[in-house]
Amino acid sequence: MKKLFPYLFLSFTLFSFSQQKLWKGYFSYNEITDVCISPSKVYSSTKNSVFNKEVSSNILTTFTSVNDVKPDEITAVFQTSNKHTLIGNKNGLIILIKPDGSTLNKVDIITDVPVPPNSKRINDFYEFNGKVYVSTQYGISVIKLSNFEIESNFYIGSAGEFIDVLQTTIFNGEIFAATRTQGLKKATLSNPFLYDFSQWSVFNTSNWLSVVTFNNQLVAMNNDGFTYKFLGSTLQQFSNQVGAGLKLRTDNSYLTISNQWQILIYNQSFSLVSIVYQIPNFPDSFTCAITKNDKLYIGTSKNGLFETTVVNPTVFTNISPNGPIEDYAFKVTKTTNDLWLAHGKYDRTYTPDYKLQGISLFNKNNGWSKIPSTDVQGAVSLAVIAENPRNLNEVFVASGHSGMLKFTNKANAFLYNQTNFLETVQLPPPNQNFISVRINGMKYDKDGGLWITNALVDKGIKVLRSNNTWQSYNLSSVVQNPKGIHYGNIDIDKNSTKWVASYGRGVIAFNEKYNNKFIVINEENGNLPSNDVRCVAVDNKNQLWVGTFKGLRILNSVDRFLSENELSTTNIVIQEGDLAQELFYQQVIQDIKVDGSNNKWVSIADAGVFQVSPNGQTTLRRFTKENSPLPSNNVMDIDIDEVSGEVFFATDKGLVSYLGTSTRGDENLENVYAYPNPVRPGYTGTVKISGLMDKVNLKITDIEGNLVFETTSSGGTVEWDTTAFGKYKVASGVYMVFVTSSDAAETTVKKIMVVR
Incomplete structure (x- = not known):
């Protein structure tokens, strides 16, 4: 069973990358x-992170992109005798990872080993006498523990070619290597010419997966389903396996044989101590x-790392x-009280991957929970998420293949599909019975209606009214062959015009309140690239960003839809030195979100x-994997918490967020506050004054009334760098913050203590 356990987390595991603690990581530790x-x-390790458990204290520490561990895809983890993590x-x-927690990327294999980039996988680490033997897809690299530099590379194929070495060990003064295609090879460790392939011989020609030294005997796992110990050159079978063999491990007290569906533990006498076939309640x-x-x-x-006893392993504790x-984060949405994360997938043409997956939920008070795949009515390729603004207990999740789910209180999933108001794709024989209900976009309007796009059907735009009735709108008279259209997202402006992204048809604009008016913006008549x-x-200025x-492209005013019958967009030209160029020229734009200050x-x-x-x-910020905690440059979705300003980035290698300051303006000044307050010695960040109305006048003075800062807010937060108009740091003392709304109808005063 899975037990709850009071593990402690070090605070830096979530925030440590930036000195101002501007980033958070939301990673999975299940795979x-x-x-x-x-x-x-x-x-x-997982593919994208590493964590450790202190055995005596149960403290868990994580290493992710937020604290500068930015892997490609992790395949092996090892702790050296001098307390470095490889x-x-x-x-x-x-x-x-050094003992002090700092990190260093060693790229020697990437840059210096002359093999194709897709042949450099690291399979295993083995330490012996001050050196680490790295088993790789091309051979063996030897790293000196004294400086972690590569001392030599061994290419041990029968003709000096690169071969896949799965694991190495040292036994009786010889180094043994389990290779994928050329059997178990060996050489004398003291031989100074190990880089010469001719110094290596084949010890056994069979297909070996793993090799270790245990209780002064050589033990190897074979691809035939058995594990053997060597008595000289004679094989003695002592274990058979269930499922694909994985790897042998030993802590000198026990030998662990890992297979896909079975874990076997042997003692030093090679007697079987225990077998684990499955973890109760976690089929995996x-x-x-x-x-x-x-x-x-x-x-x-899929379910993380479990701890149990070697003898009589019946109680299993998940310690991830x-x-x-x-980590694959496809769509992210910050609802009023929770963060919803969907793990579905579809490609550029909106072809779904048909993956059945649950939904991840995060609450700042309760942490992570999930809606399991068994509770989504069989819906696959889950994507866009929308909260009902009039009933926060209702959340809808679109499926790229199965329709649309409605959750009540994060449970009780109800599926809308071809049996109740939605429509399936219509294919000619012999595929006329194929069922696929493709919902790609969802957005609530100010009247409480949920607007959706239903791909590959005539009535591609639909709305679920606040009274739970449906209405559909036919696109046959607007675009050619609507049964061939896939859609992206929808946005709705102040006039209730729906702006719909589409694959191959440009932007479709629609407003049912103006006699079902449609306008299509495309390459031919709308200047789209x-x-x-x-x-x-x-x-926030009623411009449409496409x-x-x-x-x-930009449509300078959405109001033009009301009075014009054709709409044309413009590009944005920026000045880079003496060169004028188009913003994001020829770039693939995956998502655009507008923050509380109208930044994009x-x-x-x-x-x-x-x-x-x-x-x-003006480019205010650019975040990449190289200059920030983004775990990947492939950011598939963005969402913004309008209250806190936190910006969420969903990537193919995990979810992270940036603690921005562009928040939505409040309706009054009742909740104005400043943080950090007091400003303590050594703090180098800015002070945020939040809870503001939009466009307030904000002044900061010292206790004697001398003005040190003044601005007009854009959104709900203002930053002060604790200087007097950017010239010098203010001295220790109490500073007064005077806030006045744009119409002077509301005012408030706050205090900030600065301690140098």
């Missing part, structure tokens, strides 16, 4: 790739296992840090995220 031990800790990756990168395949201090640690493919279901529109966003597969957050395919000013003329 375990490797496990290892040190004298005091157990270490485990993280091996699929691309050959080795990330070194195994990925790795190891023992320490009579405890057994088992990694699974709490997190979402998986591409009819593949990936996203649309109406900003992100396409080949760049950005723009996700560019494989290029990270930009924050640009309200008019797009």
Whole structure:
């Protein structure tokens, strides 16, 4: 069973990357790739992170992109005798975590080993006499513990070619290597010419997966389903396996044999101590296992790392840090009280991957929970999420294949599909019975109606009214072949005009309140750079921002829809030195979100995220994997908490957020507050004054009334750098904050204490 346990988390695991603590990580620790031990800790890895458990205190510490561990894809983890953590990756990168928690990326294998980039996977680490032997897809690299530099590389194929080495060990003065295609190879460790392939011989020609030294005997796992110990060159079978063999591990007290569906533990006499076939209530395949201090640690493919006893393993405790279901974060939505994360997927053409997956939920008070895949009515490719603003207990989730789910109180899923108001794709024979209800976009209007797009049918725009009645709108007279249209997102402006992104048809604008008026904006008549529109966003100044597969366009006023029958967009030209160029020229724009200050957050395919000013003329920030805690440059979705200003970035390698300051303006000045307050010695960040109405006048003076700062707010938060108009840091003391609404009808005064 899975037990709740009071594990402690170090605070820096969530925030440590930035000195101003501007980033948070929301990573999954369920898909375990490797496990290892040190004298005091157990270490485990996922594809995108590493965590360890202090055995004596139960403290869990995580290492993610937020504290500068930014892997390609983790394939191996190892703790050295001098307390350094080595993280091996699929691309050959080795990330070194030092004892003080700082990190160093070792790129020697990536840059210096002359093999194709897709042949540098790190399979295993093995330490012996001050050196670490790195088993890789091309051979063996030897790292010196004294400086963590590569001392030599061994290419041990029969003709000196690169071969996949799965694991190495030292036994009786010889180094043994389990290779994927050329059997078990060996050489004399003291031989100074190990880099010469001719110095290596084949010890056994069979297909070996893993090799270790245990109780002064050589033990190896074979691809035939058995594990053997070697008596000289004679094989003695002592264990058979269930499922694909994975790896052998030993802590010198026990030998652990890991298979996909079975974990076996043997003592030093090679007597079977225990077998684990499954973890109760968690049907899952195994990925790795190891023992320490009579405890057994088992990694699974979907449910994290479990701890149990070596003898009589009946009670299993999940010790993975709490997190979402998986790191692949497709769509993220901040509702009033929770963060919803969908893990579905569809490609550029909106073809779904038919993946059945649950939904991850985060609440700041209760942490992570989930709606399991068994509770989503079989709906696959879950994506866009929308909260009912008139009933916060109702949340809708779109499926790229199965229709639309309605959750009440995060449960009780009800599925809208072809049997109740939605429509399925209509294919010709022999596929006429294929059922696929593709909902791609959802947005609530000010009247409480939920507008959706229903792809590949004539009536592609639908609305679920606040009285629970449906209405559909036919696009046959507006666009050619609506049964061939896929849709992106929807946004709705102050006039109730719906702006719909589409694949191949540009932007479709619609307003039922104006005699069902439609206007199509495309390459031919609307100056779009591409009819593949990936996203649309109406900003706070009633401009429409259009992100396409080949760049950005702006409609200067959504009001034009009411009086015109054709609409044309314009590009944004920015000045870079003496060169004028188009903003995001020919770039694939994946998402656009507008924050409380009318800045735009723009996700560019494989290029990270930009924050640009309200008019797009100034780039305020750019975040990439290289310069920020983004775990990937492929940001698929963005959402913003309008109350706190937190900006969420959903990537294919995890969810992170940036603690921005552009919040929505409040309706009054009752909730104005400043933080941090007091400002303590050594603090180098800014003071935020939040809870403001939009466009308030804000003045800060010292206690004697001398003005040190003045501004007009844009949104609900103002930052003060604790200087007097940017010239010098103010002295210790009490500073008064005077806030006046734009119509002078409301005022408030707050105090900030500064201690230098």
